[in-house]
Structure formats: C-alpha cells, structure tokens
Amino acid sequence: TLDALDNLTHHATRFNVETTKMDVCTLIQWHLTNLVRPSQLVFAHYYQRERDAGWTEDQESQYLRTVLAGQASTPFVINIKRAEARLMDGGHRLHALVRFWNNEVPMKVGQALVYFKQLPPEDQEVFKTRKLQVTEFKLLPLKDEVEIYLRFNSGLPFSLGERLYATRHINPVTKLADKIVQTADIDMIRTFCKIMGKDCTGKGHGRKHELLVQVFLVYHLYFRKSGEPIIPAMAETFVDAICKFNKENEDLAKGHFERDGKTLDECKDRALLLLRRTLDLYTSVSNGPSTGTPDRKSTRLN
Numbered sequence: 001t002l003d004a005l006d007n008l009t010h011h012a013t014r015f016n017v018e019t020t021k022m023d024v025c026t027l028i029q030w031h032l033t034n035l036v037r038p039s040q041l042v043f044a045h046y047y048q049r050e051r052d053a054g055w056t057e058d059q060e061s062q063y064l065r066t067v068l069a070g071q072a073s074t075p076f077v078i079n080i081k082r083a084e085a086r087l088m089d090g091g092h093r094l095h096a097l098v099r100f101w102n103n104e105v106p107m108k109v110g111q112a113l114v115y116f117k118q119l120p121p122e123d124q125e126v127f128k129t130r131k132l133q134v135t136e137f138k139l140l141p142l143k144d145e146v147e148i149y150l151r152f153n154s155g156l157p158f159s160l161g162e163r164l165y166a167t168r169h170i171n172p173v174t175k176l177a178d179k180i181v182q183t184a185d186i187d188m189i190r191t192f193c194k195i196m197g198k199d200c201t202g203k204g205h206g207r208k209h210e211l212l213v214q215v216f217l218v219y220h221l222y223f224r225k226s227g228e229p230i231i232p233a234m235a236e237t238f239v240d241a242i243c244k245f246n247k248e249n250e251d252l253a254k255g256h257f258e259r260d261g262k263t264l265d266e267c268k269d270r271a272l273l274l275l276r277r278t279l280d281l282y283t284s285v286s287n288g289p290s291t292g293t294p295d296r297k298s299t300r301l302n
Contacts, residue, residue, distance in 0.1 A: 016137065016138040017135060017136065017138075018135070018136050019075060019134070019135045019136075020133075020134055020136070021131040021133060021134070022131065022132055022133075023128065023129050023130070023132075024127060024128055024130050024132060025129065027041070027076065027094070027097070027132055027134065028094075028097055028098060028101050031087075031094060031098065037085065038083070039080050039081070039082065039084055039085040040084065040085065041078065041085045041094075042084055042086060042087065043087055043091050043094075043095075044079075044086040044087055044091070044145070046142065046145075046146070046169040047145075047165070047166035047167065047168070047169065055092045055095075055096065057105055057106075058108075059092075059096075060092075060095075060096035060099065060100070060105050061105070061106065061107050061108045061113075063092075063093055063096050064096060064097070064100050064107040065107060065108070065109075067097070067127065067130050068123075068127050068130065070130055070131075072093075072130070072132055073133065074090070074093070074133070075089075075090075075132075075133035075134060075135045076089065076090035076093065076132060076134045077089035077135045077137070077148070077149075078135065078136050078137065079137045079139075079140040079145050080136055080138045080139070081139060081140075082139075085136075088137075088145055088149045089148075089149060089152040100116050101116055102116075103115045103116055103117050142169065142170050143170050143246050143247060146166055146169075146170055146246070147246075149166060150163065150166060159208060159209070159212070160212050160234060160235070160236075161207055161208025161209050161210070161211045161212035162207060162208045163239055164177075164208065164211055164212060164215050164242060165178070165208045167242075167243060167246055168211075170246050171242065171243070171246050172223075172245055172247070173215055173218060173219050173223050173242050173245050174211070174215055174242065174245075176218055176222070176264065176267055176268060176271060177214035177215040177217075177218045178211055179264060179268050180214050180268060180271060180272065180275070181210050181211050181214050184272060184275075188275070188276070188279065189213075189214070191279065192213050192217065192275075192279070193209055193210060193213050195282065196213045196216070198210075198212065198213055198234075212234055213234070215242060216234050216238065217275060217278065218271055218275075219231075219241075219242060221271065221274040221275065221278060222270070222271045223245070
C-alpha cells in the first residue's frame with residue numbers, strides 16, 4: 001500500500017506533467033498548423049477510438065455551448081513527443097471545436113442552429129478567447145500513455161474489444177490479431193464471430209468485437225504456452241491476462257514485431273494456418289463424423 005501511495009504522489013515528478021490554460025483559438029491552431037508550438041497537436045491514432053464516430057451533432061453542440069459559456073472544465077491531456085504532441089484525452093472535444101471553426105457543424109442557440117461564421121464578431125472573439133485546461137506530459141512512454149488514456153476514459157462504456165484495440169501498438173497479441181482482422185478473409189472473421197456469439201460489424205468498425213474474438217483465438221492458439229491454463233471466457237480476466245503482454249518500448253508502434261525470430265507477417269501466416277485448421281475442425285465436429293471416430297492425427301492443430 002505504501003509503495004502504491006508513493007507511486008501516486010510522485011506521479012508528476014516521474015512523468016513531467018503540467019496543467020495550464022489555453023485559448024480555444026490557440027488550441028485549434030496548435031492542431032491545424034505548426035506555428036503555435038514546435039510540436040503539432042495530433043490525434044493519438046495508436047489507441048484512440050474513431051473521433052468522428054461516437055458523438056452526435058447534438059452532443060457536439062452541447063459541448064460548444066459549454067465552451068462559449070466558459071464552463072468547459074475537463075482538461076485536454078497531451079503527450080509532447082518532440083515534433084508531435086499526441087492528444088491522449090479530448091479527441092471528440094477537439095474534433096467538435098475544429099468542425100465548428102471550419103463551419104462544418106452548427107451550435108444550437110435557443111431554437112436556432114448557428115455556424116461560427118454566423119456569430120456576431122464580438123461573440124466570435126469571446127469563443128476564440130475562452131480558456132480551456134490543458135494537461136501536458138512530456139516524452140511519456142507509449143505504454144504509460146495508453147494506460148493513462150484508459151484510466152481517463154474508465155467511466156466510458158468501453159467494450160472489451162475497444163480496450164484491447166487501444167493496446168494494439170504496445171501489445172504483440174493484439175497487434176497480431178489486429179493484423180489478421182485487417183487482412184484476413186472477412187467471411188472467416190464473420191464466421192468466428194458468429195461461433196463465439198459476437199456481432200460482426202465489419203473490419204475496424206463498431207465495438208471491435210472482431211478484434212476481441214481474434215485476440216481470444218490468437219492467444220490460445222499461438223501465444224499461450226504449453227501447460228498454461230486455458231482462459232475459458234472473453235471477460236475481464238482474459239483482458240487483464242492479455243494486457244500483461246504490454247511492452248515498455250515503442251517497437252511495435254514503429255512496426256518492429258518479432259516472436260521466436262519471426263516477423264509480423266510470418267507470425268500472421270502461421271496464426272492464419274492455425275485459425276483455418278481450427279475452423280475446419282469445428283466444422284467437422286459440428287457436422288459429425290460420417291463413420292467411426294475422427295482420426296486424431298488429421299485433426300491435430302499443431
């Protein structure tokens with residue numbers, strides 16, 4: 001307990017973190033140009049959910065009204081990595097601000113929908129100079145960046161697949177499973193989802209059920225060591241076990257992936273072979289043998 005308390009109280013010292021206030025205009029320009037800071041503010045595509053999905057225009061409008069009223073208190077959380085400043089928390093909020101700035105989405109004022117260019121000049125100036133809280137980390141390792149992102153969003157309705165999706169650039173299991181989801185035959189992906197009782201919404205969309213199913217299969221077929229217990233369900237215990245594979249460095253994010261001397265594509269080919277054999281075996285067992293008992297050798301996975 002004392003170690004855990006010490007870890008929390010020294011958090012700011014270890015990670016070089018500072019919270020400041022910034023104009024709406026400055027934050028937007030930090031994202032749109034490289035003139036405000038030496039680094040440019042970018043969305044953290046390594047682990048964040050799709051910023052253009054999840055919020056309706058009404059939710060965007062509600063946030064914009066909060067900004068104009070000077071009541072936007074939730075900080076934007078940013079990790080400054082030299083030329084790149086990654087937005088760890090606040091992707092939907094920044095997306096709403098940029099869309100309003102570019103006159104792509106209106107703000108509801110009373111009963112009217114008003115675009116930024118339609119605001120009187122004095123109200124435009126009020127909006128541009130409203131202060132937003134910005135928490136800045138400097139040179140935070142990717143593993144800590146992902147963990148902080150998940151912690152900030154722990155109150156949101158993340159699916160298990162979305163949580164695993166956030167780790168795909170620091171975790172070899174989710175990295176390999178994501179590669180399979182993105183490149184494998186969609187019919188095979190859908191079939192496995194159906195077998196495992198999960199809706200399939202297509203590659204890279206929705207609640208990431210496809211990724212969850214593939215992580216479950218890839219772990220048991222490829223990563224689980226002989227003698228280790230099988231995790232029977234896609235639940236919290238399983239996600240916790242997968243997250244233990246998270247790496248301290250950014251090698252996976254840069255595309256460097258090796259297991260037993262094999263590259264990512266070589267690992268993917270082997271994993272796909274095991275997945276196809278598994279599906280063939282499942283189909284054979286489900287349909288039932290035509291005569292006698294199935295030959296053990298012919299149904300062996302490895």
